[in-house]
Amino acid sequence: MPSYIHRKNHHFIQAGAPICDPEVLLIELNGNEVQIRKIGVGNKELENSRKILYETLPDFHRP
Numbered sequence: 001m002p003s004y005i006h007r008k009n010h011h012f013i014q015a016g017a018p019i020c021d022p023e024v025l026l027i028e029l030n031g032n033e034v035q036i037r038k039i040g041v042g043n044k045e046l047e048n049s050r051k052i053l054y055e056t057l058p059d060f061h062r063p
Contacts, residue, residue, distance in 0.1 A: 004036060019053060022046050
């Protein structure tokens with residue numbers, strides 16, 4: 001699961017697994033500011049791959 005935490009002077013950014021969350025993170029740094037945007041990259045081929053993975057590995061995490 002993606003998570004974003006800001007504590008004191010630190011930013012902790014954890015991206016999700018692409019197979020679960022078909023998106024990329026665009027992280028922009030500007031001085032003391034951090035801006036994070038999600039960009040969807042899902043497509044039919046990725047959806048089909050996810051179905052195969054879930055059928056083959058029934059214990060695999062599902063969002």
